[in-house]
Each structure stands twice: as C-alpha cells, then as structure tokens.
Amino acid sequence: MKISDSGDSIQNTGKRANGRGHNTSIDVAKLAGVSQATVSRAFNPASKMNPSTRQRVLDAASALKYAPDAIARSLISNSTNIVAVIMQNTTNPFYATVLSKLSIRLRSMGKQILFFYLDDEGHMKDLIHQILQYRVDGILITSVTLTSDLADTCVDFGVPVVLFNRYMNTPGIQAVCCDNVQAGRDCADYFFMKGYRSFAFIGGHDEASTSHDRRRGFVSRLEERGIHDCPVINTPFTYEGGREGFRRLLEQEGTCPKALFCVSDLVCAGVLDCARSEYGLRVPEDAAVIGFDDIELASYSAYSITSFVQPMDSMIDRVLDLLLSEKQPSESTNLTLFPCTLKTRGTA
C-alpha cells in the first residue's frame, strides 16, 4: 500500500507539519478539510456541531497526535485551570495527605496544581507575586497566613484565596478550619471524665491560630472547671519540639502532670518518646497524652496515640467550593469551622 506524499491523507506519520514541537489546530484543519475554528469547536464539548464533522476532525487530530495547547487556550479564554497550593508543613504527614487528595479531586475537575513549598514566611510576598503572574484561578494556603496588604493584592487581582487551618479578618479572604477551640474544650472534658486533675498543654508558637485556639479552648474549659494553673509549653511543631517541650515541662513543674494535651501527633510522638526513654515514665499509667491530626503514625502500635480527627474530606470539599465557585465571595461567611472528633487509642 502506498502512502500519499501530499501529507493530507489521514494515514499521516503523526510528525509535526510545522517546524515546532507539535502540530497545531491549523495542521489538523488542513488534514480534515475544515477551518481552524471548526477544529477548535470539535474539542469543546459545549460547541454544537455536526457530529460527523466533529468525528472527522477528531480522527485527523488523533492521526497527528494533536491536542489543544492549554497555554494558548488559557491566554484567550482568560482562565488557566490552574490552582496554586502553598504548603509550609510538609514534614507533617497530615498535609501530605491533604495534597494528594487535592490533586485527585482537582484533576477530576480538569484543574491543575501549581505547587509551592514555603520554607520561610519572609518569601511569601515574592511567592504571591510570582503566582499572580501565572494567572491562576485560585490560591490555597495551608498553615500560613498572609499580611493584609498581600491579601488585598490578591483581592485586587480578582484571585480567590482560601486559607486552610488558618484564618484572618481581611474581607474577601476565605478560611476553612477545624474547630480548634471546641476540640481543646472537648479534650479538657475528656481528661476530666477520666478522672485526671493535673494538666499541661504542649504546643507551638502562639501566633499559629491552630495552636493558639487549641490551647485557649483547653485552658479556658479547665478554668471553668476550677483548674487555674495549667502549664503551657511553647515549642516547635515537630517531634524534636515535643521532646524538648517535655523536658522543659518537667524542669519547670518538677513533676509530670497526669494529663497532657499536645498540639499535634508529631509533637505527641516526641513527648511519648522522651517520657519513656529519658524519664522511664509509662503512658497512660504515669501520664495520659492526647495528640491531634490522627496521622498514620498515631495508629502505629509503638505509639497508639489518642488523637483528634479533622474531617479532612469535608474540609477539602469546602475548600474546593470556595476556590472554584463562580459566585462572588460573600463577606459574611469568611470562616467555616468543622468539628473534630476524638479517636481513642492507648495513650489516654
């Protein structure tokens, strides 16, 4: 069988007809014998057209290994279908899980993730400006806040910003959090119900709203129940931070309180290892411990951490809603709170 040399047979080699990397809609139009506009319509399901023409175009496209250039499409349609995701806390597996779930959900909606790891909050300004140059459809920020002028810049550019596990009062900036204050109160109640009467909170720096709110709920509920001397230890949000925090707690108090609330499971793992390996304490006999996030490690039998569970899937649903819905942000509901539940295991 002889293959036509003219290049307009459907049995094409698939090689680019132009000098660049790919075939374009013009190449497909030539091969299918239609206009370039018709090729464009054939790839847009919303465009009504003659089904047999569409099929002819798609066959030609497939012979030429053509697919529309998403960049050119973005330029003319003024929408990139790209969402920027900024994460600070990749050492906490909780956020690694959030990222994979986001990726799957967004991809099923035809959206892409432009990913940024923030090593230093001082880089936030550069980062936001860099992101805005890519004309993203939205920005999701986990565990970091914005300065209010950066928030204003995003609002000015008409780019929706959603904070995950942080919140701020700037109009136009949406936030999705779990109800950290209530979880703190629930933790106090749970410890009380179990009969504990001496406590401590081991958390992160107080500027982080998660830590601040968990502590506030915990301490204020204890006060309502007549406990006014709950020690609060500030320490980094890490395993090492947990170990170090536990050492400081014992130095400071002289003896170990009976019930410890840790700001995260990672901190909790550090507390447990330090208590056991450096002080020979048994958990929960000598001290009960509760963590937060219910990361996989919490279920490992070496730890078996009783931990607060965030309703991650519902929170992600809400984030995507806010990020991608066409409706203008209503000024009224800037913060959506989701309740946590306690998953009891061996440590409390």
Add this chain to the structure above:
Amino acid sequence: MKISDSGDSIQNTGKRANGRGHNTSIDVAKLAGVSQATVSRAFNPASKMNPSTRQRVLDAASALKYAPDAIARSLISNSTNIVAVIMQNTTNPFYATVLSKLSIRLRSMGKQILFFYLDDEGHMKDLIHQILQYRVDGILITSVTLTSDLADTCVDFGVPVVLFNRYMNTPGIQAVCCDNVQAGRDCADYFFMKGYRSFAFIGGHDEASTSHDRRRGFVSRLEERGIHDCPVINTPFTYEGGREGFRRLLEQEGTCPKALFCVSDLVCAGVLDCARSEYGLRVPEDAAVIGFDDIELASYSAYSITSFVQPMDSMIDRVLDLLLSEKQPSESTNLTLFPCTLKTRGTA
C-alpha cells in the same frame, strides 16, 4: 496637590485601565510614554537598553501594579518554565522531602512545579497527555515507570522525562537512582560482619525496581557467602505491609531469622511493631533489622532504625540537571546511580 485626571501621571491609582483583571504592557507603555516593545524589554534583563528608560518603565509598572503575564510570555517564547512532577508514594515521607527540596530549588531557578499525585498507575496515560497539553519544560516521575509507548510520546514531543528511583531502557528517558543492588550487597556484608547467619528480605512487589534490586543485591551477596535459602517476602510498601509481611515470614519459616532486611523504613516500622507487640521479640537481641530511606521516623527513639541513606541532595541536583539542561540527552548515560551509606542505630 492635584492629581491629573488624564491617567498618564505616574501617580496613578493602580486600577486596571482596561476592562480585565490586570494592566498590560500597553497600559504601562502609555503611562511611561514608550512603546509596548520597550516595556517588554524593560522586564527582560538580557535586553540592553537605556537605564533611565528602563527605570521610567519600571516605575510606571510599579504604579500600575503591572507584572508580565507568564502565560502570554510562555506562548510566544515557547517555554512555560513549568516542570511537571508525578508522585505515587506520598505516604512515604521520603518523597514529601524530595518534593519540598525540589520546590525550593526550582523556584530559585524561576521554574514552577505542576504537581500530580498518581493514585492508580492505570491513569498514567491520561495524565501524561494532560501534562503535555500544558507544554511543560520537563516531567519528573518518582517511583513509577512509563510504558514504552508513553515514553516515546514524550520523546516525540521533545519533553525531557526523568525517572527518580526507577529506570527503563527506552532511549531518551533518563533515570536517577540510588545503587540499590550495591546497598543490598552492603546490607548482607554488614549482617555477616555482625555475625548473623540466618536472614530474610521483606520487600515490595518485585516489579518495583527498588525492591527488586535491593533484594537481588542482598540475596546474591548472601549466595556468594554460601547462604542459599534466604526467604523473600513480598508485601505492600507500607507500615501495614511490614506487619503483614512479618506474620507471613514467621508462619512460613516457623522461627524468626536473625537478620531482616526491609525494603523501606515504613515497612521496617511495621516489622518492628509486629515483632514486638504480637510476638514479644526484642530487637536487635532476637532479630536485627535494617530499613531504607532514613526517614525522620527512623531516628525516633521508639524505633531507632538502622537504615540506608540515599544522597538525596546530589540526586536532586542530577535530576534538575537532566530536566533543565539544554543539551540533547546523550543516549549513552541513561541511568545515573548514586551510592547509599548505612546509618547505624539501635536495630542492627
């Protein structure tokens, strides 16, 4: 002081002059009294121009909060400065670390990451085609391989593909791995040196080259030393996989071998927890155990896992080199291997 109404004063409001979301180079050109081409040049450091003209343009741009549209720039310059990253294994913190390091390195080079989590290898074909539509500058794939026709597609499109911790024989596809075979051999030698004479390998499915190669090095070195009966347990690359694998090992062998090589630290943690909590075994007294990756958990005192360290930073350097260098891929060096080192801790 009276602000000019004409709109061509530098004391502009910063509001978009056009009806869309942002000011464009044309708005800046008007304000600065230059041509649009000159605005473009002012933002390209490589373009030589009168410094005072450049400054006037940059001032006008800043007054209008203008920055070049990266999408439009991508279209005309035929380079998006976007690299696609595909990850399968986000539950393994090793890859979370790789991702954050990649993010920092790429951003410092003015490149962005388009991130994809692969939940199902069957989705790879759709994924690659989706990525190619975005005209990325390169594709990095961790812990997954491509079918050879997908690899060919990428090569056809002129998009460099680099595999991280996988390799394949397709021309044009580069790979960066640690030397898993050698690490397996080193592990056998280390156990031998410590006096152990009964062994097992607990790993992932054998199609994964990491697991395959670590097993091969380990088993073949044992054979060179006269051990021909090393049991090999296939189990998922997870904590639960480790627990389950250890149970199967004991069922199968009746008694626990003295020296266990685990394909990853996560699997190793499962093995340790199962050995301790379900069988009451002590490590390393009853059995020595070695893991792989040196994730943070390996250093936790509850585990203290002796583990192989991959030279992550050097490997990432090489990956970026291959992904971004202009030079054509040389057919000769498809695979770059990096040596691992053993970090000894409590378990062996």
Add this chain to the structure above:
DNA sequence: CTGAAAGCGCTTACAG
C-alpha cells in the same frame, strides 16, 4: 536605543 509589526495557538462573536 527604540518602535512598528508579525506572530505564538488558540476562542468566540459575527456573518452567511
């Protein structure tokens, strides 16, 4: 050193 103009690969009114 700077401007006018072409063009990157699409989408989408506007006609017919």
Add this chain to the structure above:
DNA sequence: CTGAAAGCGCTTACAG
C-alpha cells in the same frame, strides 16, 4: 452548521 477575522498579552527579528 461552518468560516473569516479579531484578539488574548506577550517576544523578537527588522528597520531606522
């Protein structure tokens, strides 16, 4: 239902 044409916001030869 389809085509001709304008235009998205840039970069970059090509002149002057």
